[in-house]
Amino acid sequence: MAGPVLEMRSIVKTFPGVKALSDVTLTVRQGEVHAICGENGAGKSTLMKVLSGVHPHGSYEGDVLFEGETCRFKDIRASEQHGIVIIHQELALVPYLSIAENIFLGNEQATRGVISWNETLRRATELMRRVGLHEHPQTRVADIGVGKQQLVEIAKALSKKVKLLVLDEPTAALNDEDSAKLLELILELKSQGMTSIIISHKLNEIRTVADSVTILRDGRTIETLDVKNGETTEDRIISGMIGRDLDHRFPERTPHRAEAGAAPALEIRDWTVHHPIDQQRKVVDGVSINVRRGEIVGIAGLMGAGRTELAMSVFGRTYGRYAGGTVLKDGREIRTKTVPEAVAHGIAYVTEDRKHYGLNLDDTIGRNISLSGLGKVARRGVVDEHEERMVAERFRESMNIKTPNVAERVGKLSGGNQQKVVLSKWIFVGPDVLFLDEPTRGIDVGAKFEIYTVIDKLAAEGKAVLFISSELPELLGMCDRIYTMAAGRLTGEFSRAEAAQDVLMRQMTKDKEVTR
CATH class of the missing domain: 3.40.50.300 (P-loop containing nucleotide triphosphate hydrolases)
Structure with a gap:
């Protein structure tokens, strides 16, 4: 040797x-x-x-x-x-x-x-x-x-x-x-x-x-x-x-059963978006999906399938050029042309790139958490720093953010703790619908379980969660339903009982629209 x-x-x-x-x-x-x-x-x-x-x-x-x-x-x-x-x-x-x-x-x-x-x-x-x-x-x-x-x-x-x-x-x-x-x-x-x-x-x-x-x-x-x-x-x-055996990778979860006649919390109909530069290319092509309160719905797809493009374009049209489609909240059509409009309608988006788009790494944990909901900690347009600190401390405890205090610069945190700050930032806003885009990317199994528990709790509180992930076991372990996408189009929709890795992968590698 x-x-x-x-x-x-x-x-x-x-x-x-x-x-x-x-x-x-x-x-x-x-x-x-x-x-x-x-x-x-x-x-x-x-x-x-x-x-x-x-x-x-x-x-x-x-x-x-x-x-x-x-x-x-x-x-x-x-x-x-x-x-x-x-x-x-x-x-x-x-x-x-x-x-x-x-x-x-x-x-x-x-x-x-x-x-x-x-x-x-x-x-x-x-x-x-x-x-x-x-x-x-x-x-x-x-x-x-x-x-x-x-x-x-x-x-x-x-x-x-x-x-x-x-x-x-x-x-x-x-x-x-x-x-x-x-x-x-x-x-x-x-x-x-x-x-x-x-x-x-x-x-x-x-x-x-x-x-x-x-x-x-x-x-x-x-x-x-x-x-x-x-x-x-x-x-x-x-x-x-x-430091312990992890018999279950995911929280125990009872699949959501929708109330008879209840409209989806969020419904997207025939949503189409063109590439921001190559405007002849459709990155999202006629996609229709929905999610109900208390439900976790997964979106599976390979790189370039259009999952992130769908989420970002619905959330304030922050990606691509809108070409058509409608968004309904609780059965009523809403406008989400800008991020403030989307947030005002109770929609939040946790980005897949926390370091570039989710956080200000040079600012404190407390300011990052309050950033999307400054109006909730402000009085006559002036941020109440004591209130901001108290809010951050509550999230530090409830989300188990490992840091000596919330005045620490968020860039000093580990990836898993940074992700908890991003989630805290959007939970603080009080959304009804959350797009979670690769929420556990680059973090370890222990931190993943903590974040899965947070997501499960949000659904139990009646939030509607759209969960984008490249890890099929994660989607199978967390979701009530799973949509599959390929080349910007919807290719399948599966209940928890129907979904399996081989079934999902077949749908993720083909390019035709689902008919159900």
Whole structure:
């Protein structure tokens, strides 16, 4: 068995009011893929920031040994000089520069201060070929998809003569096809002798590529498992992550039964939307759906099916060009041309992209929660800061948002806690209908269960919930009914009893309108 290339011993990292890491130990062997699992807030990213020099030596306790040498990294450049390169979940690429320029940004191929573009393009082409990227090296990063952008980041890491590659949630924003390609690349790099650390919430992916799995919980190392000897069952990993067996992934739920003759809380009829740039292309094509009070209705579809486009266009027409269709609330037609109109009619939309559209990461938790309902905490146009703080504190307790206080900047929270703030922000408004777009994307199983419980409680209170998710088990576990979409059109509608993964997938991969 290969010896350790990395040892992190008794790492302690404290922030004001919270101990993020407490006596964490990690050992990574030469040439292996080592996975790190844990709930949001368990300390995974903090540990990697210690390793990479984001948290410099002196700001933490403990020792970092790389290739047998004690390291005291003062910044990222110092760790990269040793061959440790980290690729964060939020990609650090400049969209309007070319692929080649991004690969060598900060590491330019230059002689006496003059960049050699021929050498830049030649080396970029070699690196791109190594990671399976076949675009021209002068293609703008803005003109390629997220999956290919992830490959650019890996090519950029390889250009720095990486010895230890750290990938933080590398497939979180990728579809299944791009995720599979990326995992294949990680295994290919392993065959070439590369050592990798992968942080992921997707347990099936971890079991596919990892040789070892270290589980963190509450800033502590729980255990390290060897994949080869069969220790890494999904149940064992989950039990280690959350500190208990999770017999049920979803709250117990009694399927909703609509009252006879009751109109749907929300009904969308023959809704059609064109692409914002290519206005000949329909991104939502004649879709008709409905949801009743107390009901959770799922919308399933592959990437590009039109699910998010449907939700955003109904919620204040925030996507595309409206081409036709009506929205009815409790049987009466309503106007939702703007976001204030939609909110006034009791409709809320929890976006799939919480960091860009759901939150102001530089502002406090309290202000983020009150943002959509400022009128409820204002007196004569002036926000009552005491009332705002009290509202936020109530949500902190009821939603179990892990933070010392609501004056903390929301950008400091883990992904799961950020998602709870987004939900709090819209629950505070008091909506009747909620569009939840990928509400558990990028968060761990423990936080997912908490959010599922919140959603189930909202439905029990009589809210109507439209639940968009790319995870079919999630839809099957949570929803009373499920619609399927493909290429902007509705292709199926199934009750809880009728729905199954293979049934849904058949409907998600075809392109014809449902007739029921």
